[in-house]
Amino acid sequence: MPQEAYVAALREQLEPRNEGWFAYKTNGVEAQTAAAESLQRLLEMRFEPQDIHLTTGGFTAIAMALKSVANPGDEVIYSLPPWFLYEAMIIEAGLVPVKVRIDAESFDLDLTAIAAAITPRTRVVIVNSPNNPTGRIYPPTLLVKLAALLELASERNGRRIYLLSDEAYNRIVYDGARFHSPAEYYPHTLLAYSYGKTHLAPGQRVGYLALPPTIPDRDALREILSALQVAMGWIYPNALLQYALPALEKFSIDVGQLQRKRDRLYDELTGMGYQLHRPEGSFYLFVHSPMADDEAFTESLATRDVYVLPGALFETPGFFRISLTANEEMVERSLPAFAEAIRLAEGG
Incomplete structure (x- = not known):
């Protein structure tokens, strides 16, 4: 809101x-x-x-x-x-x-x-x-x-x-x-x-x-x-x-809150084995897909009610984009899905 x-x-x-x-x-x-x-x-x-x-x-x-x-x-x-x-x-x-x-x-x-x-x-x-x-x-x-x-x-x-x-x-x-x-x-x-x-x-x-x-x-x-x-x-x-x-001009959205979500997702995703840079601005994470087919990987996340954009939409296959505008509850709910998706993608 x-x-x-x-x-x-x-x-x-x-x-x-x-x-x-x-x-x-x-x-x-x-x-x-x-x-x-x-x-x-x-x-x-x-x-x-x-x-x-x-x-x-x-x-x-x-x-x-x-x-x-x-x-x-x-x-x-x-x-x-x-x-x-x-x-x-x-x-x-x-x-x-x-x-x-x-x-x-x-x-x-x-x-x-x-x-x-x-x-x-x-x-x-x-x-x-x-x-x-x-x-x-x-x-x-x-x-x-x-x-x-x-x-x-x-x-x-x-x-x-x-x-x-x-x-x-x-x-x-x-x-x-x-x-x-x-x-x-x-x-x-x-x-x-x-x-x-x-x-x-x-x-x-x-x-x-x-x-x-x-x-x-x-x-x-x-x-x-x-x-x-x-x-x-x-x-x-x-x-x-x-x-x-x-x-x-006197205010903006809560950048500190965005930064906390950035840090939470970055730490959790890197701990799971995902490869990504820690973004310095904007409100996105651009993550290497653990599957060569980034569209197939984003579809696998969607089956778990986690929605991200494939890198192919940015003419950069092999990545996917996460938006930090998701609320904290959504971020926390996504973490088990990310963990399961990378485990399955890597044949675990």
Whole structure:
């Protein structure tokens, strides 16, 4: 169930305060200001309110970013395992998806593979950190190297390559870690964010696309994005969510509780013989399947009323994804099923 603070933030804005309360809304200044100030605190970068382009969730922020800088036929690089809908959104925009694998050992971006995938038609590279499904937060050392790689490739091609940073989970980090955005290291970055993960309320569609203060041609990009917000179907969040957004910026779901469930599952699963990394953020565990056929293994778990997603859905067979949004009772109930499933898979 949603947090009471979330419900209260929406309830507070239900009563109209003027005759235009539920009229058409574009980018509400108070909402933009709250988001910009929050990003300033998170990333220690001076975002301006007019650089926050409010959207109906992270979906449209990503779609708008692609359409703002790329032309039909341009190529977009992203890493596997990906979020489900990158490919569909790239194709819908008339662009060409180019897929590369991450480093299977560290779950880091494979910079050598990204460099090899770049062509004169490359226009965008998508980075998702904290990553869904791996839970990896890419470290500054990696992001600095990625920035240098994209700068050299842009110079070589005579055409700018943009970085699209999908940061839906940038407030969901564990162990007191400091999240670092690619925008801190590469000026030509577009930052997409969704409040649906922060508050575990994905049906309330609100997010934004942000331009960092370091991005060149900022005025031109502001105009392009403002036009796209209308042309893509009035993709501004509805009035109620915009009014509530300053309050929504003040809290999140209980990250400490998520961390406790992460630790409980990680310790138990590794003790059973499962192979997995301890995620640094997001709310997932990405686990090696003890059977080569990860879909068959997830089906075996389903017969025990434990539901996970096979790695094949992420174009990464041989894994499965667990969501930490399950409650504590569900986590505890799942443990005997995980133990029995791996025993049978290993022929025990």
